[in-house]
Amino acid sequence: MSASNRAGIRHGWRLGLVVVAMFGFGFALGPLYDAICRVTGINGKLSGEVADEAAITLVDESRLITVQFVTTVNGGKPWEFRAEQSEIQVHPGQLTTVNFFMRNTEGRDVVAQAVPNVAPWNAAKHMHKTECFCFNNQPFKAGEGKDMPVRFVLDPALPADVDTVTLSYTFFDVTETAKPAVVLPQVQGYQS
């Protein structure tokens, strides 16, 4: 084995290390993606979090924002899922409660998890929820229906160009994996 060949094999191993590092980088992209979404507030990553009700005291009565509600059931499940109102008008800073209703129309018990999202993207970090059925997974007996209140407040810092905010929920069937989906940071002042 000549000297240049030995150098070649060393070079090959070094490139192999790059391959391993890039494989790890692929997995690191997951947390990185989460972090970017959190910092920028895009992609609904924040809307599953419990907000501190006491933090916002100022009500901005000069603005009236339309909040629309969208409800979806994932994977062709026959469940009934709707918001009591399809939209509501609120002032930023005004604490509002909206009831959502879901009925499990199947003949079996299920556990469902709602995943929230907020549009437009720049409104997402200004939508604070103090109570939401999306914070935990929701068990439903066969045929059971539940009213589920969502308490939210829009931050007065909501960008001026936003006059309509859409809050959407998608219910997923998690009966088989049933575990809390969204990790809940414990925020002081949280009341259920």
Added chain:
Amino acid sequence: MANAEAHHDHAHGHDDHHHGPDKGIMRWIKTTNHKDLGTLYLIFAFSMFFVGGLMSLVIRAELWEPGLQFVDPEFFNQMTTMHALVMIFGGVMPAFTGLANWMVPMMVGASDMALPRVNNWGFWILPFAFTLLLSTLFMDGGAPAGGWTMYPPLVLQTGEGFPFLIFAIHLMGISSITGAINVVVTVLNLRAPGMTLLKMPLFCWTWLITAYLLIATMPVLAGAVTMLLTDKYFGTSFFTASGGGDPVMFQHIFWFFGHPEVYILILPAFGVVSTIIPAFARKPLFGYDSMVYATASIAFLSFIVWAHHMFTVGMPLAGELFFMFSTMLIAVPTGVKVFNWIATMWRGSMTFETPMLFAIAFVFLFSIGGFSGLMLAIAPVDFQYHDTYFVVAHFHYVLVPGAVFSIIAAVYYWIPKWTGVMYSEFWGKVHFWLSAIAVNVTFFPQHFSGLAGMQRRVPDYAVQFVDFNQVSTIGAFVFFIAQFIFIGNMIRCMAKKGEKATQQVWEGARGLEWTVPSPAPYHTFEDPPKVNDEILGFPSHGKAH
């Protein structure tokens, strides 16, 4: 170096140094010879082109008329998915690796690839990978049908074939990474004395950069598909929204691999064309250095444009703008390349043998694919083009008359060196004209049907698209049949029937590969050759490095 010499003598008894190849099938299984492996890669690639081509004919036959003709929608979707996977990972990539195996050592004056056993392993993984992948066609739930991009949650609905898909991707990844490592090490360590980096043939340059792209991105794809596997079978939630994951994240990770991948498929083609055009224009390549820098720029840009594949996911405006402008920026180094090819031909003493015809067709038709790419880069209009036949037309223009034409050109150009026999120029020209016309008949109408709103990956379509689709289907069948002329022509060379090739083969060809006899002996450049500007095809005066 007495020690090394002794070691060398000791090894002498074991390997087949200085001998011809072994006899029989074991020659091919055990071979570590770059020429044998190059041949194996190319034969494998062309077998896969055949399989993937048959799948495309199923698609085109089904699209002859609206409504369902021959296959059900589920099988149709399996065909579109498998056609892409087979053509990309089984056809184009192994074909370029095969060309690299044959030509890179001969071009840099090395006796073999730097890591010959890794090379053998890299090739022999491939038949297993594609056995896994193709076997899914016969399984419960059929082959993967969610598109080659494997977006979750759709891909998670694949039946029993799902783990086979994932492990096939893993194996293809390992194979191309080993090939890439071999190219990098060979090019950087085994160049003949006097061949500085900026005297290296452009095919080696483009392959070197391609190899880095492969090393950087194939492991990311392997990671992404591993996450799919654990999401489906081990309860993780990387891409499962109900578990806190995000399916859109898969798209980001996939295209972080996927966009460099499209340059993996085209950069070696640039190298081939940059080799062939000077040979038949009988002029040195115009702007050699700018070609190298343009290639490197394209490779760099390829890492920061990935989200232009997903303009419609609901990105913030700033994201749309960034990815739009960075994508358009790629047109600049690509334009440099096209300009240089044309400038190379300018006032050259051109002749139009088959490799040159394919190379010129490449420049012309690849540019059309580039222009439709620019149209797709415009984020606001991409909302209309997204997932239509316009996209299909775009990437088939850059892949078929782009990558595939360059592979065909390369085979015509170098097969006299490989086999020692000239191919039939007459049948080469027949093959060229049939291919060049049929490829346009196939894909050009797809621009129109796509702009008018015909969706991709759907077996049915609105009646107003019938004419365009029938033209397209006729073109596809003619193109497929025309390739048998090529296969026949190449088999004729391999059977050593035909006019004997000279050592030089082409009057204007330059490079170390033309300094060895035709056919190239089993072992070449056991001793490093001497190089000078004349041999390498650089202008011998007025230019200093």
